[in-house]
Amino acid sequence: MEDKGEVLYELSPKFDFFYELTMPTGKKMKSSFIAVIVALVINVIIEIARSMAQDAGNYATMPMFKIITVIGLIFLAFFVLLFIARIVMQVLEYKGIKYTFYEKCMVYENNFLNQTKKTIEYSNIREIEIRRTLLDRMLNYGVIIIYTNAEKAYGSATVIYAVKDIEKHYNNIESIVHNGNIMNNPIKTGDVSKDYETHDQFVDAINTGKVQTNISQKNEENEEIK
Numbered sequence: 387m388e389d390k391g392e393v394l395y396e397l398s399p400k401f402d403f404f405y406e407l408t409m410p411t412g413k414k415m416k417s418s419f420i421a422v423i424v425a426l427v428i429n430v431i432i433e434i435a436r437s438m439a440q441d442a443g444n445y446a447t448m449p450m451f452k453i454i455t456v457i458g459l460i461f462l463a464f465f466v467l468l469f470i471a472r473i474v475m476q477v478l479e480y481k482g483i484k485y486t487f488y489e490k491c492m493v494y495e496n497n498f499l500n501q502t503k504k505t506i507e508y509s510n511i512r513e514i515e516i517r518r519t520l521l522d523r524m525l526n527y528g529v530i531i532i533y534t535n536a537e538k539a540y541g542s543a544t545v546i547y548a549v550k551d552i553e554k555h556y557n558n559i560e561s562i563v564h565n566g567n568i569m570n571n572p573i574k575t576g577d578v579s580k581d582y583e584t585h586d587q588f589v590d591a592i593n594t595g596k597v598q599t600n601i602s603q604k605n606e607e608n609e610e611i612k
Contacts, residue, residue, distance in 0.1 A: 390505075391489025394562050397555055399480045399548035405527045406476060408519070411547050415476055418469040425462040432458050485546060487562045492532075494544055506544065508566035510535045516556050528552035530559065 406412030407419065436451040482498030496502040511534055518528040530546040549555050 390491055390493070393486055393488055395487040395558055397485045397487075397546065397549070397559070398483055399546065400527075400550040401477050401480050401548065402525060402527060402550075403473070405522070405525050405548065408521055409547060412476065415469070415472045418465060418472050421465040422462070422469050425458070425465050429455070429458040429462055480548065487559065490566060492563075504544070506532070506534055508563050511563050511567075514556065514560050514563065516552060518552065522552075526551060530556055532559075 407416050432451070432454055436448075436455065439447050439451065479496075479498040482496055484495045486493045486495070491505050491507045494502070494504045494506070511532055513533040515531040515533070516528055517531060522528045528549050530549055530552065532544045532546070534542055534544070
């Protein structure tokens with residue numbers, strides 16, 4: 387197994403009821419919530435109609451209303467239980483999702499029901515993006531999208547949904563990916579990374595110019611051309 391280096395950061399989505407109702411991940415939960423509201427309204431209408439019939443002295447319709455009321459309550463109970471079940475499933479799924487950022491790569495894992503695991507080298511990451519709606523900002527949530535160099539369209543981006551305190555996580559992830567690319571880039575003056583005890587010490591040495599990478603060399607060459 388390839389050495390990924392030490393774990394630098396871990397991130398998992400955080401469940402929020404109101405946020406999920408606006409997100410694609412909460413589509414089933416939202417449909418169940420709407421079904422509960424509709425079933426509740428229908429039951430209220432049935433009860434109003436039954437009361438009006440009773441006040442009008444139309445007692446012959448009472449047995450029919452009792453049957454309709456029972457059926458309405460059964461449907462309401464079913465949709466309420468379905469709604470609760472989907473909330474529980476969403477919470478459990480989020481608990482099974484983890485994004486782990488190592489020195490050399492990031493790993494996405496989903497261990498809820500079926501298992502999914504994907505490793506992305508930092509050198510294959512093209513761009514990191516934040517997406518937030520107005521409601522996201524109000525709730526301090528958002529989505530982080532990590533674009534890669536994958537040839538297939540459906541695998542060219544990893545989406546991290548339901549990120550709480552998104553600015554903090556975005557800055558940390560961007561820094562890790564940037565530093566990871568520097569760490570894994572060939573060194574112009576030789577492989578001197580072994581002279582530093584920790585990842586942070588090596589990155590500091592690069593940032594202060596004590597160690598020069600091919601990236602920094604290209605930047606210097608571009609400055610000379612200008």
